[in-house]
Amino acid sequence: MVGLLSLLLELAVRMCVISTSAFLFSRIPVFKRVLGQMASGRDKVIITLGFGLFTLLGTYFGIEVQGAIANSRAVGAVVAGLLGGPWVGLGAGAIAGLHRWWLGGFTGFACGLSTTLEGLLGGLVATRVHKVDWEVGLATGLAAELMQMAILLMVARPFTASLELVKVIGVPMTLVNGAGVAIFITMLRSLQAEVDRAGAAQTQKVLEIARLSLPHLRHGLMQCSAMYTARIILELTGVDAVALTDREVVLAHVGLGADHHLPGHPFLTRATARVLEEGCLQVAQTREEIGCNRPDCPLGSGVIVPLYCRNRIVGALKLYRARPEGITPVDMEVASGLSQLFSTQLELAEASRRAELAARAELTALQAQINPHFLFNAINTIVSYCRTEPNTARRLLLDLAAYFRRNLERAGDFCTLEEELAHVHAYLALEQARFGDRLRLVEEISPDLKAIKLPRLTLEPLVENAVKHGIAPLAGGGTVCIRAERRDHGVELTVADTGVGMAPETLAAVLKGCPASGGIGLCNVEERLKSIYGLEQGLRIESAPGAGTVVSFSLPEEGMKRAYLSAS
Numbered sequence: 127m128v129g130l131l132s133l134l135l136e137l138a139v140r141m142c143v144i145s146t147s148a149f150l151f152s153r154i155p156v157f158k159r160v161l162g163q164m165a166s167g168r169d170k171v172i173i174t175l176g177f178g179l180f181t182l183l184g185t186y187f188g189i190e191v192q193g194a195i196a197n198s199r200a201v202g203a204v205v206a207g208l209l210g211g212p213w214v215g216l217g218a219g220a221i222a223g224l225h226r227w228w229l230g231g232f233t234g235f236a237c238g239l240s241t242t243l244e245g246l247l248g249g250l251v252a253t254r255v256h257k258v259d260w261e262v263g264l265a266t267g268l269a270a271e272l273m274q275m276a277i278l279l280m281v282a283r284p285f286t287a288s289l290e291l292v293k294v295i296g297v298p299m300t301l302v303n304g305a306g307v308a309i310f311i312t313m314l315r316s317l318q319a320e321v322d323r324a325g326a327a328q329t330q331k332v333l334e335i336a337r338l339s340l341p342h343l344r345h346g347l348m349q350c351s352a353m354y355t356a357r358i359i360l361e362l363t364g365v366d367a368v369a370l371t372d373r374e375v376v377l378a379h380v381g382l383g384a385d386h387h388l389p390g391h392p393f394l395t396r397a398t399a400r401v402l403e404e405g406c407l408q409v410a411q412t413r414e415e416i417g418c419n420r421p422d423c424p425l426g427s428g429v430i431v432p433l434y435c436r437n438r439i440v441g442a443l444k445l446y447r448a449r450p451e452g453i454t455p456v457d458m459e460v461a462s463g464l465s466q467l468f469s470t471q472l473e474l475a476e477a478s479r480r481a482e483l484a485a486r487a488e489l490t491a492l493q494a495q496i497n498p499h500f501l502f503n504a505i506n507t508i509v510s511y512c513r514t515e516p517n518t519a520r521r522l523l524l525d526l527a528a529y530f531r532r533n534l535e536r537a538g539d540f541c542t543l544e545e546e547l548a549h550v551h552a553y554l555a556l557e558q559a560r561f562g563d564r565l566r567l568v569e570e571i572s573p574d575l576k577a578i579k580l581p582r583l584t585l586e587p588l589v590e591n592a593v594k595h596g597i598a599p600l601a602g603g604g605t606v607c608i609r610a611e612r613r614d615h616g617v618e619l620t621v622a623d624t625g626v627g628m629a630p631e632t633l634a635a636v637l638k639g640c641p642a643s644g645g646i647g648l649c650n651v652e653e654r655l656k657s658i659y660g661l662e663q664g665l666r667i668e669s670a671p672g673a674g675t676v677v678s679f680s681l682p683e684e685g686m687k688r689a690y691l692s693a694s
Contacts, residue, residue: 174214177206178221181241185226192291194233197299199226200244200270201306207248208258208266208311215252219245233288236281240274247273259315260308267307271300332463335362343471344478347433347441349389352377355468359445363460367425367446369393373402373439382424382448393442394418401430401442407462411451426450429458431465435472443468503590507556518559525555543610543619544576549586550608557593564603565593571610578610578617580681581658587651588621588677596625596675604674613680620678628669636667648677655679 181202188197199222207215219242227238251266252258275296282288339355352370356378360368367381371393379387387394396417397410408430410416416428428446432439445461447453504526511519547569558565589606597604604624611618628636636648652664659682669675 170210170214173210174206174217175221177202177210177214177218181206181218181222181245182225185222185229191295192287193231194291194295195226195231195237198303198306199237199241200267200274200299200303201310203241203245204248204267204270204303204307205263205310205314207245207250208252208263208307209314210249211252212246212249215245215247215249216242217245219243232284233278233282233291236278236288237274239281240277243273243277244270258311260312263311264304264308267304268300270307271303275300331362332460332467335359335464336467340467340471343468344475346475347372347377347435347472349377353380353389356380359443359464363445363457365445365457366448367428367444369444369446370433370441371398371402371444372441377441382446383418386420386423387418394420394423395428395430395444397428397430398442398444401432402439405432405434405439407431407458407465409453409458411453413450416446424448427452429453429461431461433465433472434469435476440472503594504553504556507560511559522556522559525552540579541582542576543571543578543580546580546582546585547571547576547608549583550589553586553590554593554606561593561597561603564600565597566603566605568605568607569609570607575610575612575617578681580619581654584651584654584679585619585621587648591648592621592623592625592675592677596623596627599626616680616682618678618680620676622674622676624674627671627673627675629671633667633669651679 181199184197184199184202185195188195188199203215203219203222206218210218223238223240223242225238226241227234247270248266251262255262275292278288278292279285282291335358338358342351342354345351347370356368356370357380359365360380365381367379367383367387369379369387370377374392376387376389376391376393378389393399395410397408397415401408409428410430411427413423413426416423416425418425425446426449428444430442430444433441433443443461443465445453445457447457504522508519508522508526511522554565554567585608589608592606597606607620607622609618609620609622611620648665648667656664663680663682666678667675
């Protein structure tokens, strides 16, 4: 009993040495890729050779007992299979198994065979279980050692010697190797949890930087946005300096070296030039590799990543540390993650800028269709008065000149409702000169709403359409009513007339912008409203023959705020 206990303790000590050495091996990056199930074929070959070595060392750390070796080979072989699968376990077990067979002895072949099969057993178990934890490791280790004892009894000769050997080493080796596999798996899961926590912290850090900085990059890579972004990165990453450049100059540099890496000046490091030229991540672990032309530069190491926009390198992001060899894998991962996020945001900023330019060009084209429409009507009205009432013609020309002067002086996409009503009054002054008392205007607008912002030339085309197509055909004329009412989510504007109204087919043609329907002005207003406020914010038209026409649209609260800021 004392001999068994002594053997058990001695095996446990030696197993701990082997397990500790294997655990140190597990800290290398290739092993972490195996844990993350991202290992390549080359990685698995390295793991097989590594675990084969540690399994083999189990033989040399073994204890000679009755012409055989009590050992902890099973730990390396089984763990190799549990982590890498059947082929890795088989390979690692075969390496140590062939070595044990080569050493000889009456148990040489039996031990070599059992070690190989133990690795295979670990791999087969890994394919059957969802998660390899310490319980699985313990059970597999115990089963592997029991299998080894059975093989010794079946294969090793003479049988009496193998039976006596199993009586001595069976219990200690089964317990020690089973516990060894369980302990090793526990250490690996602890390592994986550590990696997961570090990855989660890194991801959280990158996302927080993105949350704070991306809104400032929406307008592109400029000095102000770059400076704000660099300060956020410096604060949240703990590096010693952060810089952003475009292809020519430093846009921002905060932290160490800010006294000579100045915004607006050409960048000073050769490493940055390489990144902008080659388009790949560069790690400079010494001052010489950074390549600053200032000998007193305090930057000792750095990681530099390119920033892309539309598949073109537009700048670089740089993270620096003061001491040489100070850039860690975490720094490189953070830099790469930020590079991808910032490049995506710059792409979106460029797309947004192009869309805005296209929208402005479209709005300009739509307005160009509206303005001549009003001008031609005004000129025709004035021409009709030139011979019969020259004074009226002169007054109308002054009204028209005042209208366009006011339009030019207040250039822009938006105006106040009061200014838009002035346009309407100028138009109606010309039309009332033609229709006289047949054309009447009613306004139902509270004074506090006259300061709201709306797209320029929005009401006037609706009033013009009401006069031309609704009131003009009636011998007795009619009334145009303009209303503004505050609603839950903004302001609703309405232009209603008591004119001839429209048949359903005519209304459908107007909404489609058919030129023959006379609906060009309405169509232009519809497109502008949708372009500015969204597809759901177009015109709403109600009309029936003999019942007049009501045209309304809404100005959403958020849209009016944007209009106010844009017009300010």
